[in-house]
Amino acid sequence: MEKPDWGQSLTIGNTSMDLEHRLQIGLIHALDESIRAGQTREEVAKILAQLYEYTNAHFLAENLLMRLHAYPEYPLHADEHDRLVGSLEALRRTFDSGETSMTLESIESLRSWLAVHIQGMDRRLSSYVAENGIPVVRRT
Numbered sequence: 684m685e686k687p688d689w690g691q692s693l694t695i696g697n698t699s700m701d702l703e704h705r706l707q708i709g710l711i712h713a714l715d716e717s718i719r720a721g722q723t724r725e726e727v728a729k730i731l732a733q734l735y736e737y738t739n740a741h742f743l744a745e746n747l748l749m750r751l752h753a754y755p756e757y758p759l760h761a762d763e764h765d766r767l768v769g770s771l772e773a774l775r776r777t778f779d780s781g782e783t784s785m786t787l788e789s790i791e792s793l794r795s796w797l798a799v800h801i802q803g804m805d806r807r808l809s810s811y812v813a814e815n816g817i818p819v820v821r822r823t
Contacts, residue, residue, distance in 0.1 A: 692798075692802060693708070693798060693801050693802065695801060695802075695805050695806045695809040696806075696809050696810075696813065697809040697812060697813070700745075700805060700808075700809055703741050703744075704797075704801050704805070706737065707734070707737060707738060707741060707797065708794070708797060708798075710730065710733055710734040710737060711734060711790060711793055711794050711797065712794075713730050714727065714730045714731055714734055714790055715787070715790045715791075715794075717730050718783060718786060718787060718790070719787070727778065728778070731774070731775060731778060734771065735768075735771050735772075735775065738767065738768065738771060739768060742764040742767070742768065745760075745764065745805075745808070746760075746761050746764060748808075748812070748817070749761070749808065752811075752812075752815065752817050754808065754811055755811075756804065756807060756808070759804075760804050760808065763800060763804060767793070767796060767797070767800070770789065770792070770793060770796070771793070773789070774786060774789045774790070774793065777789060
């Protein structure tokens with residue numbers, strides 16, 4: 684599968700959210716490249732941990748934003764976040780068990796899921812935030 688490049692299709696129009704998504708996708712690419720390059724398990728594990736921790740922090744911030752402003756799609760959006768976190772946890776277990784080929788397949792699945800999520804759910808959230816004049820102050 685072709686890696687999605689950052690571009691118009693993944694830009695949702697909210698600078699803070701776009702920056703966070705770029706970092707998240709960058710970590711997925713770094714994880715993929717580190718495995719393909721044959722880096723040590725410790726190096727790969729470090730990137731995987733960064734991806735997991737950053738994704739959790741990003742999703743917690745988005746979930747809080749949605750709850751604070753009564754976002755109508757909150758339950759569905761939060762469920763999607765939970766599914767991806769579960770996928771990342773499964774990826775960590777797979778990696779820890781030494782199954783590298785399964786890990787590469789899982790990375791491709793994560794990459795695809797995130798692109799679809801950004802283009803759909805996050806784009807709608809960004810529109811809701813803009814339409815309702817909600818200030819979004821985020822860490823980058």
